[in-house]
Amino acid sequence: MQHRPSDWILILDYGSQYTQLIARRIRELNIYCEIHPFNKDLDAFRNQPPKGIIMSGGPSSVNDQGAPGLNEEIFDLKVPVLGICYGLQILAHSKIPGSVEQADHREFGRSDLIVDDSSDLLKEIPQESVVWMSHGDHIKKLPPEYEIIGHTDNARVAAVRHRKDQIFGVQFHPEVVHTVYGKQILKNFAYSICRLEGNWTARSFIESTIEEIRTRVGNDRVICGLSGGVDSTVVATLVHEAIGDQLQCIFVDNGLLRKNEFKNVLDLYEQDLHLPVKGIDASDRFLKNLKGVVDPEEKRVIIGNTFIEVFDEEVEGNNDFKFLAQGTLYPDVIESISFKGPSATIKSHHNVGGLPEEMNLALVEPVRELFKDEVRNVGRELGIPEHFIKRHPFPGPGLGIRIISDITQDKLDLLREVDDIFISELRKKDLYDDVWQALAVLLPVQSVGVMGDERTYEFTAGLRAVTSVDGMTADWAHLPHPFLAHVSNRIINEVRGINRVVYDISSKPPSTIEWE
Template sequence: MMIKHETLLVLDFGSQVTQLIARRVRELGVFAEILPYDAPLELLRSHAPKGIILSGGPSSIYDEGAPRLAPEVLDWCLGGERPVLGICYGMFVMVDGLGGKVRPATEREFGHAMITVDQAKGPMAEIASDGPTQVGHQEPVWMSHGDEVESLPPGFETVAHSRSCAHAAIYSGSKAGSETRATGAASGGMWGVQFHPEVTHTRRGTALLGQFLDLCGFSRDWSMGVFVEEAVARIREQVGDTGTVLCGLSGGVDSSVAAALVERAIGERLHCIFVDNGLLRKAERQQVEAMFAGRLHNPLVVADAGAQFLAQLAGVTDPEVKRKRIGATFIEVFDEHAHALGGADFLVQGTLYPDVIESVSARGPSATIKTHHNVGGLPERMKMGVVEPLRELFKDEVRKLGVHLGLPEAMVWRHPFPGPGLAVRVLGEVTEARCAVLREADAIIIDEVVKAGLYRDLWQVFGVLLPVQSVGVMGDARTYENALAVRAVQSVDAMTADWAHLPYELLGTISNRIINEVRGINRVCYDISSKPPATIEWE
């Protein structure tokens, strides 16, 4: 019998921080799922949520074509027995749908703001950190809006305001259905906040979300231990008593944790293949082999295919062509070694929850920025089912799961590494010689960042070998050699990223060591671009 979590639904209206809402809720011990605002009512009902959060979004509710809940979904969300929290645009959806009015703000608020408590009830009941909330209490929050509530729906009351926002938080403690909306009577069981409790800039935002979860009656049963129990049962049910599974193991956290979880479920029926594509970091193959030695029922199969990949990249400079050729070659190599093992019934993929969310985002299909390296068409070609044991998790949750499963810290906290490897960090043509130069420089970067105690503070740090040569002087001789860019970013889930403000002393040490120790580089630059508008990888 499968375990079924108590669930909170987040309906996404396109906010850039919708995922953060779900992450915060999960941190509080409640399983949260994100669905687009226009998901059909049958799908919403099938989740049997104990509470609903309406996310923020970039639209104005009064604009033509602005996202709104379908009438039957509005009825179900705002007229049912479960509590609802509207955040920013989500609050406007609530107000507009229940008979209130929204208008352009006379003074927009973006960034830090201070709210004042008018009534210690609803979302403001326990907002203070030093005891019961008192009327007049002031609290720092994060605002991001150009609209405001002009008039409240019947049954609502204002519980907080800011300097330029008369209705910074609203509340209705009663419950009623569609008939009351039609007649203008009290509406029900709902909170609305103009600010964003999910971001860390709202100091007591987590406490506010916790109050809402308590109002919903959640038992807070979401934990890694429970997840493992449920995931193991689900894998066994999917694979059956005799099914065999293949895993393309890269040594990164996603594939490693996925393999460990499947291994726990089916043991020796899992076979892992590591493809050495000749585009790895320094000593990476040896590290992966050592990492998994004795950890798997079946020995790790290593495919030595570097020459094959480099041959496919000869003369290629276009990033998309690189990625596609690498993907096609990976399929060929993996297929060959899978066939040698006798094939399998299923393939493990390290799909994470952000990948799932993006495919049904309220923002709609996005442009292809770059082709992401995965096993792509492999399941169809090899006629295998797909096992995705991590598809409910965010990246930080995968790391927590890895710790829970007993994986080594070096594996769990390893920075993401692109599937095409150094091919998208060697700009221009990829050759063994250019990869060798970048490997040495990249190893120095990682070594110095680790020594400085900053590795765990960064999402990624790496070098990029540029197709640019510049004049330098070493000793009394003129040099004309390569330039290298150092890239370091901080992020939560790679959807957005800020360039990391590494200490000048550290950057100086990195530059000095690379120029002195790596033959072929005479200039080091630091990339200070954030995502967006740049991407994390250069190609």
């Protein structure tokens, strides 16, 4: 499904690590936006063109062979354009090849912006406010149709404006928190220059989405696969609001759930949320299909295909079911399709790249364009209990991608116990809500240990907890050392088969939150 309102901003991705932050900042202004590769065919938006375009930064130099180029068709849309870092440099390079060159000194970090013109893009930006630079090239010669509206001590061209058209560029990154007035700059672009009103809210999303679901589904029925997480639950609630008893939810025990998850979540769906749900135990089928599989991408495909098999069998012979609803999120989509196209994906997601090419059911994905925190806001607006809204993300492939080797019942049992101790202790010490996500992984490493007077040779468990806003970037959570020591002690003493515990202190990027 596509929930694009009439007023929206298109973000063209040139490969910057900050591209997702641009989207976050624009959406914080209650303005809808989408990220697409820089070479996206703009004919796709012919029926509903954006009201503004932002070109992201990127890791390339405009002078590199094969560097991403400028799609001149963006100017045919006659909407305001803002180039950020590489996005600015490609504007200059497209007019005067060679106008961008390697700087004598690379500029990474904070710099003070001197505002030369505060009439539009830099309106209400104080003099010498801090901006964040991250570039090795600089603009040596500015095309005559542009004028400088901001500079720094090290960058003569820090912000520019086209003399006739609404085309702007900045050499710094307004989307990062280090640029103190960055959000105001983006607000100036979106509100004052693009003339957007900022009326995209959780309530407006719900109202438009419900109407779209009703229109698309008609009198047919929808089957919704519930995972026990926030995303699929919000989807089910949205669809239920739209079509009522035409929805049938299925909660599948794939054998990869956490300890007691199947029963506890099924009770919550039935008793608290009053969703029409049927529980199916298909754990034997999933584990059989996954036997001996080590590669995480293969795991995802197998899990996705097996889910579809279960759903197809459930609706077999019932021609009323025509749709499958699922909780695909925007980060899933972004991570599955890189700025260069699908050839360089970070990882596929079982509900994006792991579904079979041919299915008997059409997909309904109401939150496909939302970040995690936006889904939670929608859930709150729908009246889903707060204790459920705050549940940590749990991947669709479940513990299958937290066992970093082949999957067996014994390994699943070990990991469930480790995970249960870690999560229960986080809740007990009031740390659960302080982290975005906490998880345990079972590593394919056995090591020597000593318990009592006996030698052991057992598995290693890895613990990971991160802080984040939307899952696109994350920092490892600095949990108290006494807490980690206590959790490690409990795991080693209580989980027979584990004799070593490690804590993951890597951030995203360069790592991902999940290990696979």
